[in-house]
Amino acid sequence: MxxxxxxxxxxxxxxxxxGEPPRRPVGESYAAEARAHGVRVQPEALGQSFREAYGAQSRRFPNYGRGRGLSSQQWWVDVVKQTFRLSGVHEDGVLTLMAENLYRDFCSARxxxxxxxxxxxxxxxxxxxxxxxxxxxxxxxxxxxxxxxxxxxxxxxxxxxxxxxxxxxxxxxxxxxxxxxxxxxxxxxxxxxxxxxxxxxxxxxxxxxxxxxxxxxxxxxxxxxxxxxxxxxxxxxxxxxx
Known part of the structure; x- marks a missing residue:
């Protein structure tokens, strides 16, 4: 022993x-948040865009930007905004609202x-x-x-x-x-x-x-x-x- x-x-x-059942994949969570703001984006596109945005941010600012003056909240808000931009959403006010809501959502057990x-x-x-x-x-x-x-x-x-x-x-x-x-x-x-x-x-x-x-x-x-x-x-x- x-x-x-x-x-x-x-x-x-x-x-x-x-993102496993009964929870939703990331793309579906992001698409649902977009719908709440009157924005239509395909979950599959958002899933692909998220992987791209997350990978680029991780390479540029490793460990949530800890050594580069970023808070993890700012790091994630930037990832979410870039995910939507890569999927064709560019309106700054809506991007900020969606990013902050999603950051809060992923703190919860939901x-x-x-x-x-x-x-x-x-x-x-x-x-x-x-x-x-x-x-x-x-x-x-x-x-x-x-x-x-x-x-x-x-x-x-x-x-x-x-x-x-x-x-x-x-x-x-x-x-x-x-x-x-x-x-x-x-x-x-x-x-x-x-x-x-x-x-x-x-x-x-x-x-x-x-x-x-x-x-x-x-x-x-x-x-x-x-x-x-x-x-x-x-x-x-x-x-x-x-």
């Missing part, structure tokens, strides 16, 4: 997912869904006495999102890349988690769905790692089967086996 005292968790696509097994697994981990924290490349809305989704109470601390100033796979965000948890790396494990930013990055600082990989997802090189989680519900069994 692994002698673990601290578990840290990724959030997006590990504990929560965005656009997020708790992944199967997440709540139960977190509860069981707390019952077993593990200390728990979040390490996420998210902006400062995360605390509110987790509260709205009834997950916040499981965690002693929430580390977002915006707050810390470093995004995974930067080792410093994991080192801060270890300091907050008060444990050496060999007594901590990180759970996430991204091979480079979660699994490999945690292992690089000496933590254990568990990689969430649903059936049908490709295998990653150098990840032993006992580190692979087909679902979150497998976690405690793997810890006890290790």
């Amino acid at each position: 692994l002698r673990l005292r601290l578990l840290t968790w990724d959030v997006k696509d590990t504990l929560l997912r965005l 656009n997020w869904e708790v992944l199967p097994g997440a709540g139960e697994t977190l509860s069981r981990c707390c019952q077993r006495g593990f200390r728990m924290g979040v390490v996420s490349n998210f902006d400062n809305r995360l605390e509110n999102v987790l509260s709205q989704c009834n997950l916040r109470h499981h965690f002693e601390f929430i580390l977002t890349s915006e707050d810390v100033g470093f995004a995974k796979p930067d080792r410093r965000i994991f080192e801060k988690a270890l300091r907050l948890g008060g444990v050496p790396p060999q007594q901590a494990a990180h759970v996430g769905d991204d091979y480079a930013r979660d699994y490999r990055a945690a292992r690089a600082v000496g933590m254990h790692g568990f990689l969430l990989r649903a059936a049908g997802q490709g295998k990653e090189p150098g990840v032993p089967p006992e580190h692979i989680l087909p679902t979150l519900s497998h976690l405690l069994a793997l810890i006890e086996k290790g």
Whole structure:
């Protein structure tokens, strides 16, 4: 059995997912907001424009513009406005209204869904006495999102890349988690769905790692089967086996 005292968790696509039924894909959420302002845009076009705008903004201002004088709210408002501009909407007043409304919307549970097994697994981990924290490349809305989704109470601390100033796979965000948890790396494990930013990055600082990989997802090189989680519900069994 692994002698673990601290578990840290990724959030997006590990504990929560965005735009899955019954929630709407991003393009549909944006199209609905546009309709409320009398603007008609196809959801598919908006989905494509969002991917383009988000990618360009991430390259130009990494980590929500944290080191470049932007707030994450301004960063996201610019992404939303550019998404609509790429889809042919150019009226500044409407763009600002829609962007601010959508920024607020994505703070709420309405656009997020708790992944199967997440709540139960977190509860069981707390019952077993593990200390728990979040390490996420998210902006400062995360605390509110987790509260709205009834997950916040499981965690002693929430580390977002915006707050810390470093995004995974930067080792410093994991080192801060270890300091907050008060444990050496060999007594901590990180759970996430991204091979480079979660699994490999945690292992690089000496933590254990568990990689969430649903059936049908490709295998990653150098990840032993006992580190692979087909679902979150497998976690405690793997810890006890290790």
